[in-house]
Amino acid sequence: MVVAAGGPGANGRDTEEADGMADCTGVGGLTERMARFVAVVSKRLPDDVVDRLSELRLKEDGPLGQTIYDSLFANLEQAQALDRPCCQDTGVISYFVRAGTGFPLLSSLHQVLVDAVKRATVLAPLRHNAVEIFDEVNTGTNVGERIPFIHWELVDDGDDVEIEVYMAGGGSSLPGRVITLMPSAGYESIAQYVFDTVVEWGINACPPLVVGVGIAGSSELAALLSKKAILRPIGTRHPNPKGAALEQLLEHGLNQLGMGPQGLAGRSPVLAVHIESAARHPSTLSAGISMGCWAHRRGTIRFHRDLSSTILSHRGVVV
Ligand code: SF4
Structure with a gap:
């Protein structure tokens, strides 16, 4: 279940009902939780970005700048209230992974990350942003040749995995x-x-x-x-x-x-x-x-050996 700060539904729907996948164990469970996290990242900015935006907002003394900051923050509030991505361009998804070689599902992790993008595309929902080169066809799943981009770093003797998700919009x-x-x-x-x-x-x-x-x-x-x-x-x-x-x-x-x-x-x-x-x-x-961009949609999640997870980027969110 996903519970954002502010209580159930604050980052969206009644997640237990809407997600409809009781199995949170094994490869299927890991995929589902990863997809939920990707969906959260599309709707809620990480704490450090919100904090810095708040600082800059206070420094902005011109009426135009203040008006723009007011609209950026109103946009973020509406994204939470309406359970929608905070920008229409949900980007192409990149993962930067630091994987302990002892993580029990390491051999399935690549497929988990790819499938999580497909699932999040429906769950969030995310805009369809994967256009195949030469064929110029949008796959409709946010998955295509070599995307999601996945960068791997293997950590000897580690048994957890830390995954950074980033949504790169076109702009x-x-x-x-x-x-x-x-x-x-x-x-x-x-x-x-x-x-x-x-x-x-x-x-x-x-x-x-x-x-x-x-x-x-x-x-x-x-x-x-x-x-x-x-x-x-x-x-x-x-x-x-x-x-x-x-x-x-x-x-x-x-x-x-x-x-x-x-x-x-x-x-x-x-x-x-x-x-x-x-x-x-x-x-x-x-x-x-x-x-x-200002809507810097980045999130970090760590899955432990027992598949429990810790979210490092967004206070009060669990998946
Ligand atoms: S640059 Fe960022 S905020 Fe602007 S349209 Fe693109 S994704 Fe959205």
Whole structure:
């Protein structure tokens, strides 16, 4: 059963009745609970995002910015009250999985995650966002060739699994960029690239934005790390003090642009800037950029060995 803060039905329907699947054990039960969690993520933003939005709302002193924040929060309340996704574009679903090699259902987990997307598409419901390349056919299930995207990290000796769910809308995917530079271009060039990309493309992603920057030695790794960066909880910093300082500098600078919520005039176009990094080849310096929108639908759930679960991103929700 799903119970959101505020009591049964706060994130939707009377879930026991509506979900109609009593079996919460084994592969079927895990799939059902994962699907319910995906549905929750589509309707309710994680606590850290709501907290930061609330902070920025208080700082916004112009009438236009205040009106926009009022409408964003009214939208979130209506999503809860009406049990609907908080944006019509429920995105393409990505999973970032840290799986203990001792997790009992590890061999079924890939199929569980795929089936959970199909089930959540009906349960939530989610918009149909999987269009097959070349055939240009929408599958109608949010499942298609290589989507949902699943990134796996295996943890030796672990026996639980932590799954991050992310819903990337079209507007927030559009600004995604990657570049590979000569190292002599320096970190200043990465900062310039971030500013240019936010100024040129950020408005498509419905600010205020979570800006993720991946720094590595190759384009594919930089791109992947930029996506991982937007999944980090707001308020956390890069473990290297120089990385943390660059995050703060970028965040401060971007918030001086005069771009406010929804890209209109205002104080803060950025909820957070996060950097993830990997060691690079001596001859290359790659930077990837991903952006999350104000409706940053991200959630983290941990399933334990006995298949009980803990939700790390949304207070008061159980599945
Ligand atoms: S960018 Fe985000 S809030 Fe804007 S339409 Fe897309 S999914 Fe919705």
